[in-house]
Amino acid sequence: MEHLPLQGKLRTKILELHHKANSGHIGCSLSCIDIMISILKYKEAGDTFILSKGHAATALYTILNEIGEIPDNMMDSFYKNATTLPAHPAALKYASIPFATGSLGHGLPLATGIAKAKRLKKDTGISYVLMSDGETNEGTTWEAAHFAVANKLDNLLIFVDKNGLQGFGSTKDILGDSASAKVWEAIGFEVQEVDGHNVAAMLDVKKKLGDNKNGKPKLLIAKTVKGKGVPHMEDRMEWHYLPLNDEMYVQAIDKIKSDYNI
Amino acid sequence: MRKHFSTYLEQVVEQNDDIIFITGDLGYNALENLVAKMGDRFINAGVAEQNMIGMAAGMASQGFRVICYSIAPFVVYRCLEQIRNDVCFHNLPVYIVGNGGGYGYGIMGSSHHSIEDIACLSGLLNMTCYVPGFVEDMKSGMDEMFAARRPAYLRLGLGKPLPAGVSLTSYGACSAANPHAKLTIIAQSPVANNLFAALDGNSNKENTDVFVVSKMPLQTLPAELSASIAKTGNVLVIEEHIAIGGIGSAVALLINEQGLKVNKFVSLRAEGYPNGLYGSQGYHQEISGLDDKNISATINTYF
Numbered sequence: 001m002e003h004l005p006l007q008g009k010l011r012t013k014i015l016e017l018h019h020k021a022n023s024g025h026i027g028c029s030l031s032c033i034d035i036m037i038s039i040l041k042y043k044e045a046g047d048t049f050i051l052s053k054g055h056a057a058t059a060l061y062t063i064l065n066e067i068g069e070i071p072d073n074m075m076d077s078f079y080k081n082a083t084t085l086p087a088h089p090a091a092l093k094y095a096s097i098p099f100a101t102g103s104l105g106h107g108l109p110l111a112t113g114i115a116k117a118k119r120l121k122k123d124t125g126i127s128y129v130l131m132s133d134g135e136t137n138e139g140t141t142w143e144a145a146h147f148a149v150a151n152k153l154d155n156l157l158i159f160v161d162k163n164g165l166q167g168f169g170s171t172k173d174i175l176g177d178s179a180s181a182k183v184w185e186a187i188g189f190e191v192q193e194v195d196g197h198n199v200a201a202m203l204d205v206k207k208k209l210g211d212n213k214n215g216k217p218k219l220l221i222a223k224t225v226k227g228k229g230v231p232h233m234e235d236r237m238e239w240h241y242l243p244l245n246d247e248m249y250v251q252a253i254d255k256i257k258s259d260y261n262i
Numbered sequence: 263m264r265k266h267f268s269t270y271l272e273q274v275v276e277q278n279d280d281i282i283f284i285t286g287d288l289g290y291n292a293l294e295n296l297v298a299k300m301g302d303r304f305i306n307a308g309v310a311e312q313n314m315i316g317m318a319a320g321m322a323s324q325g326f327r328v329i330c331y332s333i334a335p336f337v338v339y340r341c342l343e344q345i346r347n348d349v350c351f352h353n354l355p356v357y358i359v360g361n362g363g364g365y366g367y368g369i370m371g372s373s374h375h376s377i378e379d380i381a382c383l384s385g386l387l388n389m390t391c392y393v394p395g396f397v398e399d400m401k402s403g404m405d406e407m408f409a410a411r412r413p414a415y416l417r418l419g420l421g422k423p424l425p426a427g428v429s430l431t432s433y434g435a436c437s438a439a440n441p442h443a444k445l446t447i448i449a450q451s452p453v454a455n456n457l458f459a460a461l462d463g464n465s466n467k468e469n470t471d472v473f474v475v476s477k478m479p480l481q482t483l484p485a486e487l488s489a490s491i492a493k494t495g496n497v498l499v500i501e502e503h504i505a506i507g508g509i510g511s512a513v514a515l516l517i518n519e520q521g522l523k524v525n526k527f528v529s530l531r532a533e534g535y536p537n538g539l540y541g542s543q544g545y546h547q548e549i550s551g552l553d554d555k556n557i558s559a560t561i562n563t564y565f
Contacts, residue, residue: 091351091352092351092352092353098323098352099319099323099348099352100347100351100352101347103343103347105312106316106343106344106347106348108316109312109313109315109316109317109319109320109344109348110316110317110319110320110323110348111320112313112316112317112320113316113317113318113319113320113321113322113323113324114320114321114323114324115320116305116317116320116321117282117320117321117323117324117325117326118324120282120302120303120321120326121324121325123324127320139312140312140313140316140344143307143308143310143312143313144310144313144316144317146308146310147307147308147310147313147317150308
């Protein structure tokens, strides 16, 4: 509960950004903002983070703004011409955004390479990556997963934002549950499932997995609801794409302020 | 060139502990020296080229210079998006090394050829393609590549030494300027060996200026090349690559931009598989008119 006001505050900021820009990808950011709080607000020296599902850029921008890594005046430029904050993260603009993502299936190979490099340099710290469950359709996911297991990269920690929806349907209907714990355990990952909207629970599991130097890469399956916090968006595929009108925006903000104690 | 590459690289990595070598599960009978020399900095990524490039970008972001090795088609086409997004957008020192460029793998067939690789890569942000013709410009290209710490592609092929009378330059190599030259010849890749074979015994040899351009993209015409074209007004380009996106199209653009007057411009290039049949590298070169006899005959049409 202690994290609830922050979870609510960042949700209102996400909605404000999208409303001003009249842009989509709202549901995707509301799905994973709590995961990003648990990773980025509590990041330790030597840790790295890659947002592989780059379409949740507003969640990334709001948490980085919250921790002082993106200035307020830049936030105002989101989605506008001559911005450093386009709809998907740009390259070489902010130290906390090491890679421009947006095409799915890139983050895990990048994070796996970082984990391997840390190992070669004998550096501490965890290589974190946040993927969507739909993204586990991508072949590179499995190329990287096998490499991480074969190379015993227990400093790699994947979060999967498992909201069960992808671009044009539900993950189970399209390619089956490629983000299932059984599949990843069979490959050789250590897997934990957790409520992806409970920051305290995620911090607890994250610490346990990160501290467990057992030679196994780690997967944290965060069970989430797309559009979490705005009832008419929740678990609705179309809120991958739709923008908010004025009325919906006011209602959504009021609801979040009430539910998240802000 | 592969053996020359691995031997030279062995010397480079001995003095630089920030270089990682990743292979896409290839290198039998060529890279064993590097396995022994590099220890845990020699990594086999398995048959997974996209992940190899993505991981290399991740490693490079942590301060390493990373070589990604496979045969040319495998390390270019499947992982083009990884090269573009992960490596080039971030200007990272990841070096894509492709063996057997052009028709180099001959009878192995079209899956193993790379005759569009420069077109795919040379236009990418921050990318430099090194397409050496000889062992010497391969080494100088590697030196430049390691010093620049930027994205690069090194296309390896037949490894012959620089011919007599040809000197290394910043862009590749060239023959001594001939004040009476009537034809400027520009070649790229080891198909340049066919050009020099064609020139041997050709009575017009002394009336040509020869340039081997080993770096792409070609942003400007080197001064001596530009002067030669202005002098001769005749150009022949020879490349083991398709016309689109290769050295021939680059030279044609630059000639026009500079307003140079050219009477005759011939491009000898990889024509693909015009008869639908397959054979050795030499066979495919001949089908495309890149063999020494056709090159010699083409030279003679200028005189």
